[in-house]
Amino acid sequence: MRRWWFVCGIVVLLLTVLAAGVLPVLAGTQQRITVTEQFVAPNGKIEKKAVRVPCPPKRVVVLGAYPAEMMKALGVEKAVVAVDNHTKEKTQWPEYVVKLPDVGSSSTPSVEKIIALKPDLVIEAFMKPGLRSQLTRAGIPVLRIYGYKTELIPTEIRTLGLAFGCRARANDYAAYIEKQWSTVRERTGKLSPRQKPKVYWESSLGDWKSHGPGSGAHPLIEWAGGTNICAGQDFSYPTVTPEWVAAKNPDVIIKYLKREQAGWTVKGTKEDLQKLEDLRRQIMSRPALKNTKAVKNGQVYLISDLITCAPQGAAGEYYIAKWLHPELFRDVNPEAARKEMLEKFYGEELKGVWVYPPLK
Structure with a gap:
């Protein structure tokens, strides 16, 4: 009996040592x-x-x-x-x-x-x-x-x-984005193919570089009720020819630009806006685009890459949808949506110019 109690004491002692020394190490292991x-x-x-x-x-x-x-x-x-x-x-x-x-x-x-x-x-x-x-x-x-x-x-x-x-925070963030996209898709979901304007979306990487299936821009165009003229391309980021785009005759042209290309976080002075206007006019003056419906009707837009193919694209999508279908999104204020997103998830205020021309 004494031997049994002795063994039990040793076991208790070992467990105490483990609890005091080894277990904290294990608890700290990543x-x-x-x-x-x-x-x-x-x-x-x-x-x-x-x-x-x-x-x-x-x-x-x-x-x-x-x-x-x-x-x-x-x-x-x-x-x-x-x-x-x-x-x-x-x-x-x-x-x-x-x-x-x-x-x-x-x-x-x-x-x-x-x-x-x-x-x-x-x-x-x-x-x-x-x-x-x-x-x-x-x-x-x-x-x-x-x-x-x-x-x-x-x-x-x-x-x-x-x-x-941080699963709860991630779910809130992801769900917020999904909600914005759903709102847009619900309004454009019943449009017929004939009601969907043809869109040429040009990359920030250079002239005539576009976006096909698998790119970030492709679903943004489709969800906003547009038809991507590069939808049939075999690559996510095809390089197209001026003649090809001219033959497609897009109704809307969207050029997205990086911060260093357009100075998107500027305050919106006359000089800043003039720079954006110059960039827009350069696109509209290209020989292959001059006779497209998009240029003739003034449907040529600049937008920041930070609010398109990006997490904040959930707010940027409202701009795209409003450009393509102003009547369907008459009550939507894209700037307010972006302001809400910045404050809610980034703790920041909305500053600067992020699309051009500005929405009326």
Whole structure:
């Protein structure tokens, strides 16, 4: 009997030691979970892949302005230790990115700089596969989050919510975006093909570079009640010819521009607006476009990339819908929708000019 009590005492002592020493270590160990990342092939088809990530990540390198924006909206931006140079130097939004070091371009970052920062996660949108492999071999998980593929945005937000342990906030954010899109689609859902204006959407990457299926702009055009003239293209981002666009004779032309191309966060002075007007006139004066319905009817618009193929595209979609179907969206104030989104999820006020010409 004494021996039995002695054994029990030893067991109790061991359990006490474990509870005092080992268990706290285990409790402090970072949990890992499996999430699903989305990959969009050049033909627009979506492939899925399981990725093991820490939960929550404590040191994150973010390569891309839109994932950086999502981090801000989810309230986990303090975990970001570095960004890509374009986000830091060109986009400069959200403002927290300006104070962070950069690790080079988003597609070809410096692996050495990333490793030196000791991140427990890298978030990327289009990093070269070879560089991604180098990071994973170094033991650093990599998660693809586009942030500009419209149809994937709510899913990607919820994926980040899982990884960062903020599911409720992520669901609110994603649901808000989905609600705005649903409002637009409900109003345009019964339009016949003949009622849908033909749209030529030109990329910020250069003249005659457009958007087909699989791009962020394609669903925005369709949901707003338009017909994308590049819908039949085999690539998500086709380069078209001036003659081809002229033959399609679009009813509406939309050019989306990056901040550095148009100065979208300006205050709206006469000089600022003149710059936008000059850009618009350059498009309208192209020989191949001069005789299109869009130019003849003045249906040529400029819009910021931050409010189109982006999380804030949920508010930007109202501008597009109002351009295509002003009668259906007579009661909608796109500026008010964007103001609400900025205040609700980013804690910021609406500033600057983001579309041109301004809505009347």
